[in-house]
Amino acid sequence: xxxxxxxxxxxxxxxxxxxxxxxxxxxxxxxxxxxxxxxxxxxxxxxxxxxxxxxxxxxxxxxxxxxxxxxxxxxxxxxxxxxxxxxxxxxxxxxxxxxxxxxxxxxxxxxxxxxxxxxxxxxxxxxxxxxxxxxxxxxxxxxxxxxxxxxxxxxxxxxxxxxxxxxxxxxxxxxxxxxxxxxxxxxxxxxxxxxxxxxxxxxxxxxxxxxxxxxxxxxxxxxxxxxxxxxxxxxxxxxxxxxxxxxxxxxxxxxxxxxxxxxxxxxxxxxxxxxxxxxxxxxxxxxxxxxxxxxxxxxxxxxxxxxxxxxxxxxxxxxxxxxxxxxxxxxxxxxxxxxxxxxxxx
Numbered sequence: 001x002x003x004x005x006x007x008x009x010x011x012x013x014x015x016x017x018x019x020x021x022x023x024x025x026x027x028x029x030x031x032x033x034x035x036x037x038x039x040x041x042x043x044x045x046x047x048x049x050x051x052x053x054x055x056x057x058x059x060x061x062x063x064x065x066x067x068x069x070x071x072x073x074x075x076x077x078x079x080x081x082x083x084x085x086x087x088x089x090x091x092x093x094x095x096x097x098x099x100x101x102x103x104x105x106x107x108x109x110x111x112x113x114x115x116x117x118x119x120x121x122x123x124x125x126x127x128x129x130x131x132x133x134x135x136x137x138x139x140x141x142x143x144x145x146x147x148x149x150x151x152x153x154x155x156x157x158x159x160x161x162x163x164x165x166x167x168x169x170x171x172x173x174x175x176x177x178x179x180x181x182x183x184x185x186x187x188x189x190x191x192x193x194x195x196x197x198x199x200x201x202x203x204x205x206x207x208x209x210x211x212x213x214x215x216x217x218x219x220x221x222x223x224x225x226x227x228x229x230x231x232x233x234x235x236x237x238x239x240x241x242x243x244x245x246x247x248x249x250x251x252x253x254x255x256x257x258x259x260x261x262x263x264x265x266x267x268x269x270x271x272x273x274x275x276x277x278x279x280x281x282x283x284x285x286x287x288x289x290x291x292x293x294x295x296x297x298x299x300x301x302x303x304x305x306x307x308x309x310x311x312x313x314x315x316x317x318x319x320x321x322x323x324x325x326x327x328x329x330x331x332x333x334x335x336x337x338x339x340x341x342x343x344x345x346x
Contacts, residue, residue, distance in 0.1 A: 011112060011145025020115045020141060024122045030127040031136040035102070038137070046129025047103050049162060049244035049342070050290035054223035056165040059097035063158045064089035068193040072223045074152055075208050079117050081226045082155065083124025084131075085190045087230035090159035091132040092248040092305065095234055096130065096168035099161030100180040109142040110153035121155065124226070134159065134233045171261030171308070174334055178244060179314040180258075180268060185304030187278050189227040191251040192298045196223065200286040211266075214279045222280055230305045233326045240320055243311035255341040256297055258306055269344050275329040277302045293323035303331065 009012070025040045036044035049057050056162055068086045073082050083106075091101040108118055118141065129136045148154065163169075188196065200206045200219060208220030215222050230248075237243060245261040247254075258268055281302065285295050294303065309317050314330055321328040332344075 002179040012143045013113065016113050016115060017141055017143065020113060020118055023115065023119060027126050028124065028136050028204060031092075031126055032133070033102070033133075033135045033331070036135050036137055038067045040138070042138070043103070044102065044276040045159075047135070047137060054162060054164055057162045057191060058099075058165050058168060060094045060097050060161045060163055061159065062093040063156065064093065065154070065156050066190050069190050069223070070155065070196060071193070071197060072155070072220060073206065076220045076224060078220075078224060079120040080124050081224055083121045083126070084128040084226035085124075086157040087125055087128025087132055087134075087159070088154050088229045089127075089190055089250070090132065090157045092227070092230055092253075093160070094159050094161040095231060096169070096246040096248055097161075097163055098167055098234075098238070098246075099163040101159055101161045101231060102233075103135045103137040103160055104129050104132075105137060105155040105158045106139035106228070107142070107158075108139065108153060108154075109144060109148065111143070111145055111148035111150060113141065113143045114151070117151075117153070120152070125157075125209045127230060127234065128226075131229045133235075134161075139199050145280075169243055170247060170262050173188070173244045174261070174263060174266055175338050176200065176266070176309050176334055177311055177328075178308050179306045179330060180270070180332040180334070181309060181321070182275055182303040182329045183230060183307070184231055184275070184306040184329070185249070185278070185300045185302055185329040186228045187220050187280055189250070189300055189304060191300070194222075195290070195298055196284065196289070199284060199290075204287065212279075214283070222227050228304050230326075232324060233305070233321055233328075234307075236320050236324050237317055241309050241317045243307055243309060245308040247306045249304055249306060251298075253296045253299055253301060254303060258341055262339045264339065265336060265337050267339060268332055268341045269335055270332040270341060272343045272345060274331045275302055303329075306331070308334065 210219045
C-alpha cells in the first residue's frame with residue numbers, strides 16, 4: 001500500500017502551532033492597550049489612533065532582530081530574555097523621533113516548533129512590551145523543516161509608534177554649546193556578538209558557565225543580559241526639558257550613531273572618562289587585545305542612549321533620570337565641526 005504523505009510527515013505540525021497560539025494568547029492580551037480593536041488570531045491587527053490626543057499624528061516604524069546573541073541563548077538553553085532584546089532594539093529606535101510606542105509584532109521562525117522554547121521567547125517579548133507600554137498585537141510563527149539547525153530559531157520584530165507632527169525630534173535644532181546626556185546601558189545589549197563569540201568561545205575556548213569574579217556572574221549570564229528599554233526615560237523628560245535630539249547606541253557605537261542626528265557643521269566632543277564603563281568591556285579589550293577605536297565602533301561601551309539638551313536643562317535632566325532609576329551621565333558637548341565624534345580625556 002502506498003504511504004500517504006502529510007504536512008506533519010513533512011515536518012510541519014499544524015496542531016502544535018495551534019496549541020502554541022492558544023497557550024500564548026492570555027499572556028499576549030495582557031499587553032493590549034485600549035486602542036487595540038482585534039484579538040489574537042485575525043489575519044491582521046487593527047489599532048485606533050486617538051484623535052483627541054493627536055491633532056496631526058505621524059506614525060513612526062522600526063524593525064530589527066537580536067543578531068547572533070541568539071547563539072548564546074541556544075548555548076545556555078535559556079530563551080526568556082531575548083524577547084526583551086527584540087522589543088528594545090525596535091522601540092528604542094522609533095523613540096529617537098519622540099514617538100510613543102503603540103504596538104509591536106514579532107516573527108519567530110524555526111525548523112521545528114518547540115512550544116516550550118517559543119513560549120519562553122514570547123514571555124520575554126511580553127515583558128518588553130509591558131516595559132515599553134506598547135501592545136503585542138500579532139506575529140508570525142514559521143515552521144520550516146530543513147531551513148534552520150535543530151533547536152535553533154530566528155527572531156524579527158516590528159514596532160510602530162506615533163508622534164505629533166510639530167513635536168518630531170530630528171536633531172535639526174542641535175547647536176554649539178548643547179550638552180550630551182548619556183544613559184547607561186545594561187552591558188553589551190545586542191551588538192558586537194560576532195566579536196564576543198569569536199573571542200570567548202573560538203579563541204579562548206571558554207564555556208558559558210565560566211565564572212568571572214569581576215562580573216560576579218558567569219560569562220553566559222553576562223552575555224544574555226537584555227537590552228535596556230529607554231521609553232520611560234524619554235516619557236519622564238519630554239515635558240520637563242528641551243530635547244533637541246536622541247540617539248540609540250547600537251552597532252557602530254557612539255561614533256557611528258550619534259552623528260546620524262546632527263545637522264551640517266556640528267560635531268560632538270565626548271569626555272571618555274565621564275561614565276562608568278562596565279567590566280565586560282574591559283575584559284573584552286584586555287583579553288582580546290582589541291584596539292580602542294574598534295571597541296568604540298563595535299560596542300556601546302556602557303552608554304545605551306544619548307539625549308541632546310541645552311546647557312540650561314542638563315542638570316535637571318540628570319536629576320529626573322536619577323529619580324526614576326536610570327543611571328545617567330553628562331558625557332560631552334556639541335561643537336562646530338564636520339559632523340563627527342571626537343574623544344577628549346579632559
